[in-house]
Amino acid sequence: MNNKLIFRLIGSSMQKNKHIRIPFFLVGVFTLMVFYMISTLAYGDGLIRDGAELFYGAGYIQLILGIGSAVIAVVSTILILYANIFIMKDRRREIGLYGILGLPRKSIVKLLTYEALLNVLICLGGGLLLGTFLNKLMLLTLYKLVGQAPVMGFFFSKSAFVLTIALGLGVYLVCLIYNMLSIRLSKPVELLRSNQMGEKEPKVKWFTVISGLISVGAGYFLALNCKSTIDSIGILFMAIMLVIVGTYELFTAGTIAILKAIKNNQKSYYQTKNFVGVANLMYRMKHNAAGLASICVLSSGVILLISCVAALVALGKQNIDMMCPSDVMVRYHATDENVSQQVSDAVAGYSDITVTDYQTLPFWSTVWMHTDDMAAGEFEYLNEEKKYDYNCWIPVYIVTEEMYNQHAKEELHVNTGEVYVFDTKKKHYEELRCGDQNYAVKGTLDRNAIRSVTDTTMTLFDMLYVLVPDEEAAQAMLSADPVLEDADANQVCYVTSFNVDGKLTDAQLQEINGSLAFLGEDGDVKLKQEITDFFMSLYGGALFVGVFMAIIFLVATVLIIYYKQMSEGFEDHHRYQILKKVGLTETEVRSSINRQVMILFFLPLVVAAVHISVASHIIRLFMQVIVYVEPWTFRFAIAGSIAVFAMVYCLVYKVTSGQYYKIVDAAEHVA
Amino acid sequence: MALLEVNHVQKIYKTRFGGNEVQALRDVHFSVEKGEFVAIMGESGSGKTTLLNIMAALDVPTQGSVTIDGKDLSKMKDEERTLYRRNHLGFIFQDFNLLDNFSLEDNILLPLVLAGKKYDEMKAKMMPIVKSLGIESLIAKYPYEVSGGQKQRVAIARSLITAPKILLADEPTGALDSKSSTNLLRQLRDINKQGQTILMVTHSNVAASYADRVMFIKDGEVFHQIYKGDMKRDEMLDKICDAVTVLMRGGEDDEQ
Numbered sequence: 001m002n003n004k005l006i007f008r009l010i011g012s013s014m015q016k017n018k019h020i021r022i023p024f025f026l027v028g029v030f031t032l033m034v035f036y037m038i039s040t041l042a043y044g045d046g047l048i049r050d051g052a053e054l055f056y057g058a059g060y061i062q063l064i065l066g067i068g069s070a071v072i073a074v075v076s077t078i079l080i081l082y083a084n085i086f087i088m089k090d091r092r093r094e095i096g097l098y099g100i101l102g103l104p105r106k107s108i109v110k111l112l113t114y115e116a117l118l119n120v121l122i123c124l125g126g127g128l129l130l131g132t133f134l135n136k137l138m139l140l141t142l143y144k145l146v147g148q149a150p151v152m153g154f155f156f157s158k159s160a161f162v163l164t165i166a167l168g169l170g171v172y173l174v175c176l177i178y179n180m181l182s183i184r185l186s187k188p189v190e191l192l193r194s195n196q197m198g199e200k201e202p203k204v205k206w207f208t209v210i211s212g213l214i215s216v217g218a219g220y221f222l223a224l225n226c227k228s229t230i231d232s233i234g235i236l237f238m239a240i241m242l243v244i245v246g247t248y249e250l251f252t253a254g255t256i257a258i259l260k261a262i263k264n265n266q267k268s269y270y271q272t273k274n275f276v277g278v279a280n281l282m283y284r285m286k287h288n289a290a291g292l293a294s295i296c297v298l299s300s301g302v303i304l305l306i307s308c309v310a311a312l313v314a315l316g317k318q319n320i321d322m323m324c325p326s327d328v329m330v331r332y333h334a335t336d337e338n339v340s341q342q343v344s345d346a347v348a349g350y351s352d353i354t355v356t357d358y359q360t361l362p363f364w365s366t367v368w369m370h371t372d373d374m375a376a377g378e379f380e381y382l383n384e385e386k387k388y389d390y391n392c393w394i395p396v397y398i399v400t401e402e403m404y405n406q407h408a409k410e411e412l413h414v415n416t417g418e419v420y421v422f423d424t425k426k427k428h429y430e431e432l433r434c435g436d437q438n439y440a441v442k443g444t445l446d447r448n449a450i451r452s453v454t455d456t457t458m459t460l461f462d463m464l465y466v467l468v469p470d471e472e473a474a475q476a477m478l479s480a481d482p483v484l485e486d487a488d489a490n491q492v493c494y495v496t497s498f499n500v501d502g503k504l505t506d507a508q509l510q511e512i513n514g515s516l517a518f519l520g521e522d523g524d525v526k527l528k529q530e531i532t533d534f535f536m537s538l539y540g541g542a543l544f545v546g547v548f549m550a551i552i553f554l555v556a557t558v559l560i561i562y563y564k565q566m567s568e569g570f571e572d573h574h575r576y577q578i579l580k581k582v583g584l585t586e587t588e589v590r591s592s593i594n595r596q597v598m599i600l601f602f603l604p605l606v607v608a609a610v611h612i613s614v615a616s617h618i619i620r621l622f623m624q625v626i627v628y629v630e631p632w633t634f635r636f637a638i639a640g641s642i643a644v645f646a647m648v649y650c651l652v653y654k655v656t657s658g659q660y661y662k663i664v665d666a667a668e669h670v671a
Numbered sequence: 672m673a674l675l676e677v678n679h680v681q682k683i684y685k686t687r688f689g690g691n692e693v694q695a696l697r698d699v700h701f702s703v704e705k706g707e708f709v710a711i712m713g714e715s716g717s718g719k720t721t722l723l724n725i726m727a728a729l730d731v732p733t734q735g736s737v738t739i740d741g742k743d744l745s746k747m748k749d750e751e752r753t754l755y756r757r758n759h760l761g762f763i764f765q766d767f768n769l770l771d772n773f774s775l776e777d778n779i780l781l782p783l784v785l786a787g788k789k790y791d792e793m794k795a796k797m798m799p800i801v802k803s804l805g806i807e808s809l810i811a812k813y814p815y816e817v818s819g820g821q822k823q824r825v826a827i828a829r830s831l832i833t834a835p836k837i838l839l840a841d842e843p844t845g846a847l848d849s850k851s852s853t854n855l856l857r858q859l860r861d862i863n864k865q866g867q868t869i870l871m872v873t874h875s876n877v878a879a880s881y882a883d884r885v886m887f888i889k890d891g892e893v894f895h896q897i898y899k900g901d902m903k904r905d906e907m908l909d910k911i912c913d914a915v916t917v918l919m920r921g922g923e924d925d926e927q
Contacts, residue, residue, distance in 0.1 A: 583757025
């Protein structure tokens, strides 16, 4: 057997099956390209050069990109394998025919090997080439996003290059092994007949239906009933897992149960528009349920990623303002007012920094607890038993009437035993109780005026702000706590905040940090400018990875849909030919096909949209681990993402259903 | 007037790009009376499948016309023709053409469901037919669970359920063993005795011997006809065999 003939066979087979082969190449080129681009950023010197970050937060971006590249490697492996399995299924007859025509097995192995080499060459070559061109573009976009000056020169990473080649070779080697095994295990005649066997009507697996309902129900229940960010950390993963498992189960068994129910109802089953569709859908579901469930899960992933990224970008500034209301914020503990004076002296000593709005606010803070079974306004001191149950932690901030009025420019007045409060749970109550203390609540105070007392590491919790008459009242409130030492109870915290004019230079930033270094462990200096830089690069990185992941998932979805339509087209071709002979008119054929394709196509999308809507609450809570997410902004982000995704999805539908109809309606087909 | 009239039908296929012309039917002219059982014989390439497709309203003649009950099929629009086929013609195919994802019952009911009939009405029409074909115990099964002969009987039931004017059979015994073939042909003859007009295309001499009349097609023309009249079936078979031999010898002479 000479090589020339083998190459001719490869060539003609590729030509004949180009509607399957072209997407295969596209997916290979695309996934390897994305992997190469992401890993060039993650392992190259575009972010960190000679051990130093090129801009603030570059290290974080690199970390996120590293994780992202690993995920993309896994997804692309699965994707290429899936496409390969699909192609092999379609080619079994072709290879069986070669066997029958007398091509020895050795030559078939040779043919498959050459083909694999060709695949590697095209996909890896294409991916690396395109990636190299787009890399520079991507880096410049990223620099622009985080405000870094562009650099000249070629952007290349040796380790990313090697990794991409290793991934490409690895994936196509696995494909080759799979292909060899799949022809080795079967005889030529079987290969030739492999897709003509009759099969049983699927049975309803009631156990799976029920288990699926329970899984999805439990997942939804967990997601909807999650109360706090702390809860969400533990629950989110489980809820997602439950819903994914349930989705697979319901797609496989639930759909068939519904179709069977329709079928058992003679009145609706024996209607022209249902008759053909129900039976066809039942068999299609048997074959494609897992694929459709995958589409559903992937779609949910894409929508989720897009909405999270969009929300992050939209909420970036708002979050920074919340975290750091003034340009500079200094928090410190002190037992006397001396430290306060030192801070004020240090700030007064700045040579070329214009300081405005200088303020110092003394306050007291502690942690109480509140569980769901307690009445509103009722709290308890932390006890040994509940000390680590963060779910019921309520950080408490206490300010005096004098200081509050000074900051809020208000004229509130309370007597001993009276308080103003602000509870972030937004509950109103007449009486504040903790342990054996009782206070009458006179009203709600304005939190924004004293927002600076909030400990930014505690933003996950619900918080309580209390206004008391004077220092004694504050200390009395704390010292009643049996757990707190007296020394801790008496310790006053201070937060000093001021704004500066214009953008600070690096030297000025250093001057501020240096002048306040004497606070040591006791102090916490926050510069809004530094925080902004940090978050912008974090958002930039998240945005980057998010967009790439979304694109990869979208490509995966589109590919699966495309192949699904193809394979179903071939299966249905025979069926519709018979129906036409028996007397189904062209219009009836068209409408029947449309109905089925629509159901198959849009079921995953609708289910994904429902999943995401249900999940939006818990996802928002979960995102608050990183940043505060405003509910309405997040809902808009989700609605927008669903709309954008649905549009892309419809476009894919239009293209693939055209292809599908062509196959089904082809007058004569090779199969 | 005859039930089916085929008037000087000519069919020419053009190869793609309008190159060569292939004349499948040159000039076919005959008629079939109501209640007749006619077999059309001919070798592969003689044009008999083309003729059947034209009579079945699947294809239109290049020239000439086909009328059933006075209706000219070639003048109908595509959609109209499909509906006419569904409501007035019945088909049996060599490879059965049953849908493997429907139970046998649903396969039989298919034409009526497409016509939008009620279930009870359909069931009432189906029962006597499946009883007379001896398949009433099978109808809950699926095509892959029954034998070829049984599949073909289901196909007959499907074709009869619309009470068609003509039953068109394309090599109905082609995929069956001799015992099943015999059973099937006897059943077709019984159905014919009850008044059903049957038109069967075949190249099996045995199958043709069950018909009242056998037409031989060669090179796109009706070449010869045999009427059964009072003949017994084996006499008929002898005559058919003779005719086939003559037909084949003629072919050999042409080659020399």
